[in-house]
Amino acid sequence: QETRGDHGFCEIRFQDVNSRFSSPSKILIKGGTVVNAHHKEVADVYIEDGVIVSVRPNIKVDCDVTVLDASGKYVMPGGIDPHTHLAMEFMGTETVDDFFSGQAAALAGGTTMHIDFVIPVNGSLSAGFDSYAKKTRNSVMDYGFHMAITKWDEAVSKEMELMVKEKGINSFKFFMAYKGSLMISDELLLQGLEKCKSLGALAMVHAENGDAVAEGQRKMIDLGITGPEGHALSRPPLLEGEATARAIRLAKFVNTPLYVVHVMSIDAMEEIANAKKSGQRVIGEPVVSGLILDDSWLWDPDFTTAAKYVMSPPIRKAGHDKALQAALSSGVLQLVGTDHCTFNSTQKAFGIDDFRKIPNGVNGIEERMHLIWDLMVETGRISVTDYVRITSTECARIFNIYPRKGAILAGSDADIIVLNPNSTFEISAASHHSRSDTNVYDGRKGKGKVEITISQGRVVWQDGVLRAERGSGRYIEMPPFGYLFDGLGKTDENYLSSLRAPVRRAKSSV
Ligand code: URP
Ligand code: ZN
Ligand code: ZN
Ligand code: ZN
Numbered sequence: 001q002e003t004r005g006d007h008g009f010c011e012i013r014f015q016d017v018n019s020r021f022s023s024p025s026k027i028l029i030k031g032g033t034v035v036n037a038h039h040k041e042v043a044d045v046y047i048e049d050g051v052i053v054s055v056r057p058n059i060k061v062d063c064d065v066t067v068l069d070a071s072g073k074y075v076m077p078g079g080i081d082p083h084t085h086l087a088m089e090f091m092g093t094e095t096v097d098d099f100f101s102g103q104a105a106a107l108a109g110g111t112t113m114h115i116d117f118v119i120p121v122n123g124s125l126s127a128g129f130d131s132y133a134k135k136t137r138n139s140v141m142d143y144g145f146h147m148a149i150t151k152w153d154e155a156v157s158k159e160m161e162l163m164v165k166e167k168g169i170n171s172f173k174f175f176m177a178y179k180g181s182l183m184i185s186d187e188l189l190l191q192g193l194e195k196c197k198s199l200g201a202l203a204m205v206h207a208e209n210g211d212a213v214a215e216g217q218r219k220m221i222d223l224g225i226t227g228p229e230g231h232a233l234s235r236p237p238l239l240e241g242e243a244t245a246r247a248i249r250l251a252k253f254v255n256t257p258l259y260v261v262h263v264m265s266i267d268a269m270e271e272i273a274n275a276k277k278s279g280q281r282v283i284g285e286p287v288v289s290g291l292i293l294d295d296s297w298l299w300d301p302d303f304t305t306a307a308k309y310v311m312s313p314p315i316r317k318a319g320h321d322k323a324l325q326a327a328l329s330s331g332v333l334q335l336v337g338t339d340h341c342t343f344n345s346t347q348k349a350f351g352i353d354d355f356r357k358i359p360n361g362v363n364g365i366e367e368r369m370h371l372i373w374d375l376m377v378e379t380g381r382i383s384v385t386d387y388v389r390i391t392s393t394e395c396a397r398i399f400n401i402y403p404r405k406g407a408i409l410a411g412s413d414a415d416i417i418v419l420n421p422n423s424t425f426e427i428s429a430a431s432h433h434s435r436s437d438t439n440v441y442d443g444r445k446g447k448g449k450v451e452i453t454i455s456q457g458r459v460v461w462q463d464g465v466l467r468a469e470r471g472s473g474r475y476i477e478m479p480p481f482g483y484l485f486d487g488l489g490k491t492d493e494n495y496l497s498s499l500r501a502p503v504r505r506a507k508s509s510v
Contacts, residue, residue: 025049025457028061032070032418034408035384036077037393045075047414050457054410068452068459070418076388077406078112078415078453079369080395082285083261083337086116087135090341091181091359092350096435097342100138102365104468105433107141107460109366110450112415113405113476114340115144115395117173119182123151125159129167139473141455142415144399146171146204152188157195164199168477170400172201173261176243177208177235177312190250197256200481202398204259207243207268208235208313217356228298228306230355232314240313241267248275248282255492257281257484259398262339264290264313266323273332281484283398284333286324288364288371289440291336294318297440307348308438310358311339328390329381335394336372338364342436362440366432369417370425374446378421400482414457423449433466 029045034055044059045052061067087098097105099116106114121127125147132145147163149156149172163169174189175182184192189205196203216234220226225233244260248271251258263269263284272284289309295317297309309315327333341361351358372391376382382390396406403412425446429439453461456474460467489495 026061026065027414027454027457027459028059028065028067029070029075029416029418030067032073032075034075035388036407036409037385037389040385045408045416047416047454047457050414052408052410052412052414055408066459068418072420072422073451074384074419074421075408076417076419077392077408077412078417078455079106079110079391080405081106081111081114081338081340081365081368082335082395082399083287083339084114084116084365085339085341085361088117088119088341090361091357093343093347093359095342095361096344096347097340097365098138099136099143099473100140100470101433101435102340103140103143103473104466105366107453107455107468108433108466110369110417110419110453111365112417112453112455113142113144114365115146115399118145118147118169120148120150123156125156125163129163133475136473136475138470140460140468140470141473142405142413142476143473144401144476144478145169146173148173148175148182149184149188149192150175150182152184152191157191160195160201161199164201164480168475168479170201170478170480170482171204171259172196173204173206175206175210176247177206177210177213179210179214183210186246186250189247190254193251193254193256197254200485202257202259202482202484203251204261205243205247206262206312207240207247207260209239209243212239212242221354221356226354228303228310228351228355228358231310231358232295232298234355235312235314237265237267237316237320240265241271244268244271248272248280251282252280255488257283257488259283259285261285261337262287262290262313263324263333265316265320269324269327269332273327276332281488283335283484284327285335285337286328286333287337287339288368289315289339289362291321291324291328292371292375293440294321303352304345304348304438307351307358308345308440309362310348310351310355310360311341311362312360325375325381329376329386335390335398336368338368340365342434344435344437363432363434363436364440366434367427367439367441369450370427370446370448371441371444373419373448374425378447397483399478400480401476401478405476414454416454417450418452420449420451421447423447423451425449
């Protein structure tokens with residue numbers, strides 16, 4: 001049992017226990033509505049040793065099985081957050097949530113897996129991978145890795161191959177912003193896209209024009225605008241739209257799939273919609289902050305309040321949120337992440353005199369499942385099955401770990417939540433599990449409550465009590481050539497030319 005201090009848990013009791021001995025290995029979830037992305041039905045779910053054994057009505061079990069009553073509730077795959085930054089060194093500091101506190105928060109909010117971004121060390125992917133392997137030692141749930149590419153040479157190209165073939169990484173992120181630190185050139189992006197394609201790895205982009213952002217920032221400072229509002233003013237939606245369009249066209253030129261992370265604006269969303277309309281394989285990921293918040297917070301006269309909303313691309317004016325919600329309901333955008341990247345108010349205060357020094361990032365890993373349920377399902381914008389698709393299944397499919405993850409099927413991992421649609425949730429910085437002293441959703445209430453979280457077949461969250469075993473998290477390897485690559489070769493220019501070639505020969509021989 002912990003008291004406030006080392007991890008800041010206070011309201012909620014937290015037991016740092018070896019749950020192998022305290023949590024049963026055989027569980028029956030009885031009488032709930034089992035929801036998968038493809039189907040829902042009233043059924044029981046029987047779990048043994050971390051795996052789902054059976055899903056059907058009226059399962060009979062022995063008395064050594066723990067029975068959880070789920071009647072009137074939804075039994076769904078645990079959330080998978082495709083976009084987090086735990087223990088990330090960024091903008092001269094490190095996020096307050098690491099692989100222990102961030103994952104503890106995730107479990108309390110119904111998320112049972114996340115995919116984090118490994119940042120290379122001096123451009124070295126192997127050194128980055130080793131450093132992240134150390135960071136995850138105290139992890140309490142399953143996780144996977146994307147990897148950022150920050151420079152280009154023969155060694156990086158070879159290491160990408162090693163990461164895919166031996167380290168279980170099947171996606172690489174290219175930052176088109178953060179000039180002077182993570183930003184890459186178009187030339188590097190092109191080479192990276194070619195390499196990704198040859199490896200069957202998914203290319204991901206942070207799409208903002210980093211050169212123009214630097215220019216916009218300089219203009220704001222020249223005008224004497226140094227507060228958090230300068231963050232939004234210096235990098236308008238236009239620059240997100242431009243970079244999204246550029247990345248989409250380069251991916252089309254190379255003929256490889258593209259994943260656009262944190263789509264924050266109508267401008268970027270419309271580029272994705274147009275590319276999809278033309279048949280291009282582009283995935284757009286909105287994040288909770290972009291779907292729910294608007295930029296008015298950045299004008300709050302209290303610096304601490306305003307600074308907590310600083311992230312990139314910026315949270316946009318009201319209207320962008322509604323458009324992103326609609327795009328998510330209609331399938332233009334396909335899954336929801338958080339970009340959980342937490343800095344406390346002391347760290348945010350590094351930028352008290354200059355918005356360019358405010359560490360970028362907001363929380364969300366604990367709040368995502370509740371907020372998206374309330375925003376999208378409770379309002380009738382999407383079905384319950386689509387909720388499962390956008391919070392879990394689609395992520396598992398894209399990153400090629402379905403149906404081990406993202407489904408309630410016999411043989412799938414027992415990562416499951418029980419959500420009571422008639423109960424309510426309330427978010428507060430005082431009771432959340434993040435180590436941050438602030439929460440961008442502080443005070444929000446809504447309908448639908450994750451009452452139980454089962455991770456690796458163990459009850460880790462129930463009745464407001466979190467039980468997590470340090471070091472129990474497993475690294476989930478993600479194999480290359482996921483579904484986005486299926487049949488892709490058939491649309492390659494070389495392949496098309498080879499089809500046309502005999503026609504030319506036939507003509508010239510006449
Ligand atoms: O502000 C943000 N998004 N911080 C995390 C790094 C990134 O760009 O994803
Ligand atoms: Zn502790
Ligand atoms: Zn980013
Ligand atoms: Zn991010």
